[in-house]
Amino acid sequence: MKNDASFSSTTTLHQVAQAAGVSPATVSRFLNGTAKVSDDKRKALERVIEELNYKPNRLAQSLKMGSTRTIGVLTQSLESGYFNRAMVGIEDAVKASGYALLIMSGHWHADEEAERVELLIARRVDGVAILTGNLSDSQILGFSKRVPIVAFGRQVAGERVLGFSLDNYRGACEAIEFLINQGHRRIAMITGPEDHEDARARLAGYRDTLARHKIELDPNLVVPGDFQESGGLLAVNGLLASNQRFTAIFASNDLTAYGARLALYRRSIRVPDDISIIGFDDLHSSMYTTPPLTTVRQPLYEVGMNIGHRMLDMLGHPQPPMDMPALSLVVRESVRRL
Amino acid sequence: MKNDASFSSTTTLHQVAQAAGVSPATVSRFLNGTAKVSDDKRKALERVIEELNYKPNRLAQSLKMGSTRTIGVLTQSLESGYFNRAMVGIEDAVKASGYALLIMSGHWHADEEAERVELLIARRVDGVAILTGNLSDSQILGFSKRVPIVAFGRQVAGERVLGFSLDNYRGACEAIEFLINQGHRRIAMITGPEDHEDARARLAGYRDTLARHKIELDPNLVVPGDFQESGGLLAVNGLLASNQRFTAIFASNDLTAYGARLALYRRSIRVPDDISIIGFDDLHSSMYTTPPLTTVRQPLYEVGMNIGHRMLDMLGHPQPPMDMPALSLVVRESVRRL
């Protein structure tokens, strides 16, 4: 039980120093290229480090230098294709600078989110990226006194907090505009959570675009969803059960569209022949639904990259600015011209 | 520029001690409940800690105690619904014990995976969870000399490494068995990556089950895929172009099935009326495809929980054993009885 010989107990800088017959300071300098080291010592060090398979303890480094080279990410769900696309962008943006991601999920619950951010701060992340969620602006502002923050889907701003959003309203307008251009007049909408800013913007886009085209909004055609497939399914079931007449459905997001599509399938209503569907987000899988989904594309990867870059800016590694592609309609096959 | 007064510079245990007029040791003991603290000091401490909003520095704690309470996870892609389901399980399993997850992706590339594990170790994670991937057994064994490991989808075993897999072969057998029971004889298979153990097991299950039922395997019906939608699409296009006759398709995983389904849709071939499809994995979204996909369910959440629990075991927080549900066929609507 005491024979742990086969487990390599990690080597310390001190041991390296001793083995090479130099001082710890020299080893450190050598490792970080902080100062010139004579050739013989350099050689000795290279050999010893190789032999002992020495790897610096990042914990100790972090404690000493006051930076963990870790950025905390508050996401809402580890299983969301939406957030995870952005996550990949963040990772790609910061990886080269030696930053790693500490990811925690808040599940759309302000209390839990706040708790996670506290955890992130306790672990001394250098910054935290917030992916939407339900934290209040003042909460975010409060956190930003303790750690630099960049928040997506929020419009907070402050000395150490940067927020940015995509123009969901505009995206929704484009979607409805397209539907109208294709001859649709009775357009149903499945909304998202009422407390979700993006969801509200999409609804507003729907309303306003109809109005702009002098199409009267039929309140019976606006049904609640929850940004999940099940909500979309239920919503369409409701619409159908109450005998509403409509030729197209604007789903608040792609997941909702998937559910809506299934509800239609269940009743043998064809898409787009009988009913058209348009989504929002352009998740990867929307390319492979049957029919492939016409939807509003959110440049999530670029969003992630931008989050990463702005964070690096704040952390003292200035990155080139990048212009965020706008939301754009991607026309596939779920909408029919009337 | 020097006026950072609005940014709360973090309080240290030392400052708390001073403000409360006690020694740092007492503060520590109070915080950790390591020893009795007299009532007056306790009161003072409570007040001061509240006032100064003191939060222990986990970095310093980790350095001192030799544990970061972090478990590193080597996944293959942050965007995989498959891996992320397991991830949620891991998180749920370890959260209560105060562990956080440090996630890195290896992208199915052994070199990159090894590099990520090194990074994880450098950051002194307490253990590493490996989600399949292409690391060799000996590499994993090597890492396990430096950090406890639990690996999913690998059969390595050692003093500080535990590997476990699901019986993919069995799952594939069930799928084919089902197809045969439904009257199918000419069953096409879209394989997965050749270097992927699970993919090979699923292929073997296909082969052996056909053989067991004395159905001759037509090599033209076995076409390569890549575990992605695009591979499934291409595969079916190929099958169709070369005029193969078949009544069902066994896709190596759900993503492949999605692609296959779209290829069929493109040619107006109905599912399941004309061709049946069966998948593997049972991703969440498979419930909402049209038609909902019949597939082999992998209990990924439970896999994640198990990974987490076994890891906690190794880390000195024994957890109750859990029995892993077996792979099971979930019959939905993509297979027709002939």
Add this chain to the structure above:
DNA sequence: TTGAAAGCGTTACCAC
């Protein structure tokens, strides 16, 4: 019950 002090593995300042 409490305090002093050593130490976790680094980095960086100050001398030489």
Add this chain to the structure above:
DNA sequence: GTGGTAACGCTTTCAA
């Protein structure tokens, strides 16, 4: 160039 040493913020003997 190089070594000694304090310090990062905490925990934990050892004494009192």
